[in-house]
Amino acid sequence: MSIQKKEIRLCVIIPTYNNAGTIGKVVEDVCSHCQHVIVVNDGCTDNTSAVLEGFKSRIDVVSYGKNKGKGGALVAGFRRAMEKGYTHAVTIDADGQHFADDIPVLIKELENNPEGIIVGARNLNEENMPKGNTFANRFSNFWFRLQTGINLSDTQSGYRLYALNALHGLSLITSRYESELELMVYAAWAGVKITSVPVRVYYPPVEERVSHFRPGYDFARISVLNTVLCILALVYGYPRIIFRWLKRVAYTIFSFCYFLFMALELTIVGFFLITVGGATDEHKRKYHKILQKRARFVINRVPGTTFEYINETGETFEKPAVIVSNHQSHLDLMAIMMLAPNLIILTKNWVWHNPFYGLIIRYADFFPVSEAEEMTENIAGMVKKGYSVMIFPEGTRSADCRILRFHRGAFYLAEQLGLDIIPVFIKGFGDVLPKKGFSLHPGNMSVEVMPRISRDDCGGYREMTKKLHAMYVDKYNEAKSVNVIM
Structure with missing residues (x-):
């Protein structure tokens, strides 16, 4: 047989918690690019469930009563995708900051990285970009580089394309925003290739913005997690990286x-x-x-x-x-x-x-x-x-x-x-x-x-x-x- 193209079955996963004002537009835009969409209703208490009901013939909804946080929602989405036989998944936030038109940009990078993780890197100098987000991202980039030796410009972007077999340590993933950093750290330790491509981002004016990020509490959680990951990097992550390097040598x-x-x-x-x-x-x-x-x-x-x-x-x-x-x-x-x-x-x-x-x-x-x-x-x-x-x-x-x-x-x-x-x-x-x-x-x-x-x-x-x-x-x-x- 001649050399065959690698076949990829791709879905889009949208985790959402109380994004009733934006989730409908996000789902509509995503469905114009992909027929296989999984929305994770992460214990929403607003009108999100009713909005999703209008798309029930076009999307697969994973729902549960108690809010688990973004980490829990992502894990639920990944597991549903694996159950349905998908090989890859794009994750996109439900708050409308990402453009569904950039999905082909992520897919194009699959030619260079079909078995890894592709991060949609945002322009951190974008208009209306919250200063706290910019600081948090640079803070996260520093820790990620320390824990893996890999330099990425946007480790907090929720717009990503994952090869599902590149996911490691799903049972260890924490429940909130820091989960996306963990996913990449565990993957990097396992030798998964991580690349990035530039994507657009939209931040609405402050009065229209919905955020579940709690600066004091979440920064404390992230700091504790990064301390634990640094210790694990010394005793587990870097030894694995060094072993792979020695094996190649x-x-x-x-x-x-x-x-x-x-x-x-x-x-x-x-x-x-x-x-x-x-x-x-x-x-x-x-x-x-x-x-x-x-x-x-x-x-x-x-x-x-x-x-x-x-x-x-x-x-x-x-x-x-x-x-x-x-x-x-x-x-x-x-x-x-x-x-x-x-x-x-x-x-x-x-x-x-x-x-x-x-x-x-x-x-x-x-x-x-x-x-x-x-x-x-x-x-x-x-x-x-x-x-x-x-x-x-x-x-x-x-x-x-x-x-x-x-x-x-x-x-x-x-x-x-x-x-x-x-x-x-x-x-x-x-x-x-x-x-x-x-x-x-x-x-x-x-x-x-x-x-x-x-x-x-x-x-x-x-x-x-x-x-x-x-x-x-x-x-x-x-x-x-x-x-x-x-």
């Missing part, structure tokens, strides 16, 4: 040592097989088969990762072609070498001269890409022997794995040699080993072999360069996008 060191061992092994094998035994076609093919087996073994066993190989057309690589692929990581070379034994790869000069595996590259008759035009005859000779040629048309990698400009060399070579083109799409390698990173990260990697493009359908190399670049951009956008059912 251990994985990286192990992988690096194994890579060095494999490089040494392949260098020795190449020396005896090709230098001593003679650079015959038979020995070269045997060496390429060994390279393929080692690459396949390594790519399927990168610690903390999963790997999927997708080849729906059953491509065998027996008929020579020019293979092109997007470029994300140092691991990409392994991902390509595992495809077939009859491959020669055009690499950068520094790879060809690398002190660790340069000899392996040369034993395998890989060519430096800078000399491809001058060595077209040599490459053509390898093609006649049944080898395919592989090139990364981007030439380099972007930090965020976006598809960069394609160089024409691969497509010019295909035209000159009269070869088909086989596009290969790799995904997740840049997340596991980022361009500017030095340690391995957990993640899911995949290699998808796309349908072969016949030489007769290629057209001119300039046209093919543009066509393939557009195809890869579309493929990248498709792989990044999520299928949100709302």
Whole structure:
């Protein structure tokens, strides 16, 4: 099967306590963006229940008699959402300060953070923003950074998007406003990714504002909670964070040592097989088969990762072609070498001269890409022997794995040699080993072999360069996008 979009079933949760004046407009606006709305009636004593009755065919209402506070209402909403099979939930306040039109802004960020928490960060300098709220937010930001090491600009925003499996410690959540800080602290300790996006906010004039925040009492509660969380951070939170970091370092060191061992092994094998035994076609093919087996073994066993190989057309690589692929990581070379034994790869000069595996590259008759035009005859000779040629048309990698400009060399070579083109799409390698990173990260990697493009359908190399670049951009956008059912 081809790489599938991640399917997300999303609902919106609106906790409310005595917001009869605003809850109707909030529900109406939210329903225009999402069909799945859960309103938690947190023991309201005003006209809220009657307002919600007018929406009973469009929303799911969770009600109980005694007010539990915002923390209790959120937990009740999350549990109802999980019971109904939703994977994600947006929380929005019932007082009208948030704009439902910003729900798509939160959803867009799912492409970058599908399994974490996304906070709608407000502009704290907004007109009519209560000074007490500004102070409380900065106070909360400081404690959150101290407890988790994460810097967020708005830790008190109630406008958020949660992956429901990212919620931890729901049974420990306190009942009032500080619960939203707790949710993020527990998630951060569990390794959940927390990001933020800017959203708009409206604060009505003081005389129209409904607030259940009690400065003296609630600040005292928050201070006690933060003291407890700081103690827990020392004995539980930071040890977990440090353990995850040490685990990544251990994985990286192990992988690096194994890579060095494999490089040494392949260098020795190449020396005896090709230098001593003679650079015959038979020995070269045997060496390429060994390279393929080692690459396949390594790519399927990168610690903390999963790997999927997708080849729906059953491509065998027996008929020579020019293979092109997007470029994300140092691991990409392994991902390509595992495809077939009859491959020669055009690499950068520094790879060809690398002190660790340069000899392996040369034993395998890989060519430096800078000399491809001058060595077209040599490459053509390898093609006649049944080898395919592989090139990364981007030439380099972007930090965020976006598809960069394609160089024409691969497509010019295909035209000159009269070869088909086989596009290969790799995904997740840049997340596991980022361009500017030095340690391995957990993640899911995949290699998808796309349908072969016949030489007769290629057209001119300039046209093919543009066509393939557009195809890869579309493929990248498709792989990044999520299928949100709302």
